[in-house]
Amino acid sequence: MDLRGTLMEALEMEVIKQQAGIVEIKMPVNEKTRQPMGYLHGGASVALAESAASIGALTNVDASKYQIFGIEINANHIKSKRAGWVIARATPVHLGRKTMVWQINIVDESEELIATSRCTIGVVEL
Numbered sequence: 001m002d003l004r005g006t007l008m009e010a011l012e013m014e015v016i017k018q019q020a021g022i023v024e025i026k027m028p029v030n031e032k033t034r035q036p037m038g039y040l041h042g043g044a045s046v047a048l049a050e051s052a053a054s055i056g057a058l059t060n061v062d063a064s065k066y067q068i069f070g071i072e073i074n075a076n077h078i079k080s081k082r083a084g085w086v087i088a089r090a091t092p093v094h095l096g097r098k099t100m101v102w103q104i105n106i107v108d109e110s111e112e113l114i115a116t117s118r119c120t121i122g123v124v125e126l
Contacts, residue, residue: 001055008051011044015055016087023056023090029081040081045106045115046073052090053102053119060095061123068121071099075117079108086114098123 001018003009008025011033017024025048027033033044050070057068086106094101099122106115 007047011047013048013051018055018059020056020059021091023052023059023088025052025055025088025090027086027088029083029086034082038082040086040114042075042077042115045077045086046075046117048086048088048106049073049075049090049104049115049117050119052088052104053100053117053121056090056092056102057100057121057123060092060100065126067124067126068100069124070119071122072120073117075115077115078113079115081108081114084109090119093118096123 013025013027015025027048029040035041050073086108088104088106090102090104093103102119104117108114
């Protein structure tokens with residue numbers, strides 16, 4: 001997947017695993033992803049979560065016939081983080097013809113839960 005010129009590139013996200021049932025994306029906690037007070041920005045976590053759900057949804061459709069779009073996302077920020085890495089793990093809750101729902105847990109290097117999110121994806125015929 002080509003990430004050049006995308007938000008994922010700007011936030012230095014790296015796809016680790018991309019399968020129909022799970023997507024993992026790694027993102028650094030650094031000057032690009034921290035808020036001014038020095039902690040991981042909640043918006044960066046949400047961008048990471050929606051990126052993982054979107055890639056997961058795309059792996060479950062024929063990309064020559066369908067496009068996917070985020071419809072809704074929510075997030076609960078559980079723990080703060082100042083440095084290191086976070087990993088989003090997205091798994092499907094519902095894989096429908098017109099919508100999908102993905103659960104995304106964001107953990108750190110020690111597998112501690114940083115945030116949890118749920119994202120609804122729309123599946124649109126081209």
